[in-house]
Amino acid sequence: MDATMFITIGAVHTGSAATHFTRILRNCDRLVGFSGSWPGTWQFNHWDADQIQIMGTIPRGVQYLDFNCMMARKPEATPFFTRLSPTLIAMRISRPLIDKAGFGEAQFPRLTHLDLSHLHTYCLRSMQNWAVNSLVCLSISDVPVGEPFFQALDGLGTSLISLRLGTGIKPSEDLFTRIFTLATALEKFRYQFDRCLTRAWSTIKYHSSLCHITCDVCNNGIACQYDVITASIGAHFMDLDPQRLPALRCVVVEGLQELRMFLKAPGSKMGMEGAIRELRSVNESLGNSGVEVKFGY
Known part of the structure; x- marks a missing residue:
């Protein structure tokens, strides 16, 4: 399945379904984009296991990532971000299943577009652990706009040209006043x-x-x-x-x-x-x- 470009999966409720998806992903050596949705809560332990299983088989080299209700808490998600972050160009994260430890450290040298929605304040605070020096477009919705947001915005330096x-x-x-003081290159x-x-x-x-x-x-x-x-x-x-x-x-x-x-x-x-x-x-x-x-x- 070398020609596979994009894969979308959703509502994985059983371990057998996760097993089938991982088998498919292992044969997608040239996967460009991945979109996954896990509606529910992390209290259901099998969703933890299913997500870890699927996330661990998404091949390196993915450029576009879209996750809804993904399990993003440390330490489970840290290897996932570390492995995929070098090639990501665009990423969307909505309603991440995450605790107060927030996101782990990751380097995103090629990431230019980031879309965030339904995030807690501590998610924004932990984004200071991300290196996103190439980011040009940021979109946020249903996100608390306070000091953690402004600190994250400050960390983007002069690269950001579009903010939604x-x-x-x-x-x-x-x-x-806060936005335009920090985002000096915004167009x-x-x-x-x-x-x-x-x-x-x-x-x-x-x-x-x-x-x-x-x-x-x-x-x-x-x-x-x-x-x-x-x-x-x-x-x-x-x-x-x-x-x-x-x-x-x-x-x-x-x-x-x-x-x-x-x-x-x-x-x-x-x-x-x-x-x-x-x-x-x-x-x-x-x-x-x-x-x-x-x-x-």
Whole structure:
């Protein structure tokens, strides 16, 4: 099976299934990508054994790794990361089964893309044990954004050029200041709008490389805030100053379809006309500064 490129497995509940998968993996010498999902909890001991068995037979040389509910605690996962980390280019980890010891040490010399979701704070803290000096794209969702996150961000040095803050992020008022102080080479930034971020751009004194911003205005799942959010959008983007962000070329506002549906509802105080005025003022203000504004539906 030398030609096998990608393998996806999921819901391994019995030892016999794990045995079959390991037999397949042992014959995939040129495997490029692996995706595995183990829904459940580690209290079921056979899942521990099954995962160790399967993880131990994933061949060296894998470049793309996607794990959901993987057993990532030390010491079981340390040999796994140590063996595969030298060749990984992209990795996604969601809901890892891990204890407070966190991730073990690993070198990721080629890793450029990392996607993390549903992680505990101690997972982020232990990421300081990872060497990810080539990372250019980081995506996080449902992850606590506090000191461990900022310490991990600081450890990326100047390599990071793209950062995506997905759902489940609880921002603080100084979030943007902390991010752009640490990520000095950042070019692309995507985030979910929140009321506490209304004046966030006013806190950025200067950033030389940020050129593309994407803001999702309706992906927070809190419909009762849509009127408040829409009323804040104008002030939020008016603080984008091309003199402080000289490389800025494009601003994308997404989530307008959901916003439109809510604002057309009888209970909406602002209505579509008010929302359109806010968005039009954003377009005119930034457009006059040479920044392209796109509205995504």
